[in-house]
Amino acid sequence: MTRTGERVGTARLRTPAWIARIETPDGLVLGAGVLLAPERVLTAGHVVSPGHPYTVRLVAVPDLGAVAATVSPDEHVPQREHLGDRGGDLALLRLAAPLPAEHTTRLYRLAAPHGPVSMYGFPAGDDGGRWHGATLVAARGRDSQVQLRPATPGELAAPGFSGGGVVDHATDQVIGIVLSVDEGPGSAFSYMSPTETILSHLPQVAAWTDGAEAVDPRLRTGTGAAAGRLDVPFATELASWFRGEGWPVLVTVVPARGDRAWTLQRAVTLADRELRTHRNTSAFSHDPPETVPPAGGHDLALDVDGLTAAEVMDRIAERLGIRDDPRPERLGTLRLPLAAVLVAVDRAADPDALLGLLDRLAGQGARLLLAFRHPGERAARAAETLVHRPLRDRWARLRAELDRITGELGPALDARRDRVLPRPGARPLLDRAEAGVRRSQMLRAWLAHAPDQERAPGRADALFTFEDAVGRRRRRLEEAIGMLDARLRRREELLGRVGAEWPLCRQRAAAQGDRVMAAYRLYEEAASLLRHTPCDIERAEAAVERFVGFCSGTADEEEGAS
Known part of the structure; x- marks a missing residue:
């Protein structure tokens, strides 16, 4: 209120x-x-x-x-x-x-x-x-x-x-x-x-x-870790994550003291809307630009040492304005994904329970920067569960999608184009669909020979770009194939109509003498256009209408004579 x-x-x-x-x-x-x-x-x-x-x-x-x-x-x-x-x-x-x-x-x-x-x-x-x-x-x-x-x-x-x-x-x-x-x-x-x-x-x-402040006081510059030297590679990696680049989950090891701890505090402070001031940005004005994160780069930065998973969830819900029902599934309904920095994950009250919560949040699209105090089995498992395995799965799904485009949808489109012409105005759609197959073949070949570092977490933006492009190509191919399938079904309907009409028309025309040959010529024209490949549905349909119209005229005259 x-x-x-x-x-x-x-x-x-x-x-x-x-x-x-x-x-x-x-x-x-x-x-x-x-x-x-x-x-x-x-x-x-x-x-x-x-x-x-x-x-x-x-x-x-x-x-x-x-x-x-x-x-x-x-x-x-x-x-x-x-x-x-x-x-x-x-x-x-x-x-x-x-x-x-x-x-x-x-x-x-x-x-x-x-x-x-x-x-x-x-x-x-x-x-x-x-x-x-x-x-x-x-x-x-x-x-x-x-x-x-x-x-x-x-x-x-x-x-x-x-x-x-x-x-x-x-x-x-x-x-x-x-x-x-x-x-x-x-x-x-x-x-x-x-x-x-x-x-x-x-x-x-x-x-x-x-309202709750975004940054835990223990993670702010000037508290906790003593001022240290900037770890430029680590700072660059952090700034990239805060900009929303690369894989959404970053798992790293940051001891409680030292240059990495100070570098993390600096990044968290500069990425916070409230803590980023002219004074501290001026203090770091000589740092390499690629090490400076944007303001608003995270929603919450929390030292979870001694906290339970429920307490962490409560802090997240408080920052997001969720009061009555702070369950994890509520976060999946948010228009913007959560971006949270959690430090000392291995020092939480129950690290395994916390990692289970984080796995669920990551599955709902949350961006997570998880800092462990010590290397070890938990940090390695978190990296495997939240970064490497889902990243491998995404690359595998991309390859499967490329295989489907180049091995199934592309040939299916070619086969249909050989049998029927597109509807008027649809040729650009088919041209784009075919171009998408060629590009997919090129991307598939690149993936087969790309070095492993091209599929590293920091390069995940390329994966996301490929996924979007390949998804558009697949949908375009499916639309083009669906359009041609509809025309092939119409061709079969017209063939059935002509085939069913001809015996009756021939019988009626026979009673009119020389009208049999006229009926046959119209029948043959319609049947020939329908059997020709690639079939021009519009021309064939017009020929069918002329044939059926002639037959209907014959029937009318026959009824009038009787």
Whole structure:
């Protein structure tokens, strides 16, 4: 429920008490904001500027007047762009007089936002404001701004939505604020800053924030392992995993102390939306770029030393906003897969039970980075169960699919093309299907001679690309074969029709004298076109209709004579 006690399903029918309309002193609407405390309003940085006066009005509480507000330079984070990624664009207003505390709300940390949300703002001509629906997409990025896809084209967030709260339907919590809208015709997205990104720029907002933090305090840079030297190969491997590259499960050994432990802490810290700040990114600015993970690269980083599998599941469910039913199968319904870092897996209360849970989560599409404290049988078994065996199975299924395309579907298509022509306009489909067979033959030959390192976990992106391409080729072949099969069935139907009609037609035509030869010529034309390969169904069908039509005419004349 929201702070005001309203469930989103019903709250979306009215204006939330915590939504603030930000105006110039003469009443021009600039955007929206979220009342976090009686004297504090959070909004987008481009809505306000330091040194200028503003007024704030709670439109849902009409008996309250507008309150003067300003923003100080140290609580204003301008919007900036780096290599095409947007960052900052946040501000925390201070009100000249407090508003009633019962109208405030709180922000909520939520990992991997998924599913439908609603946002409130003030489009042009609607000073009372309205709700718009959207779905969160593309939650990864340097600053981890999140794209909002409108539920309908008419619900694209207009500029008057900037700074407005975004409410997650599953948890009924405010999980961020609207920042900006794609400009230009055909715009399809707006953007929000999630709570954890807001906290990285304005840490004082933590006083009005709920929800579990993503990173276990023991795994943050500056705690636990003493500062060490960057293990560049390991850091590169970690950054690749955080970017979503390679096989989704990474099993590694990281002692409690040393360079690998520090390198892991650095990666976990930089990959977290809340902990990644200008200060720590500047500290690592001279590190190789390929060692720096993106913000939002994980949903949870947890030291599981001494924890049970149930406790780990509870932590995961808490981060994902699952409250009433934290069973593992619930995670399979999430639109975005879980990305979790679990450290000291072999020091868990029951490592085997935990690995059983992780195996299930991996099967549902979760991305897992599992760090063991010591090499040994458990680490080797986890690597075999969660990485090497499923990876081998996927490559084997890919080879089997290629064998089916090149040894079964391709020849089946050729055999049918020899017997019947495609329907009008379908030749491009057949050409693409045949091209897919040729490409599959090339890929099959490459797989037969590719070195083992090409099938390593870190190269799994190639496997996923091959699977997608081969799946499209198979579906295209099946569509083409199905189309030709339908035409072959139609050919058999026409042959049966002509064969059944001819004896009756010949008998009727005989009574008309010289009409027998005319009927025979039409019959022979239709039968010849149907037996010709490849059969042109349209020409043959037209000939059959002429023959049947002639026979019907003969029958009509015969009935008239009698």
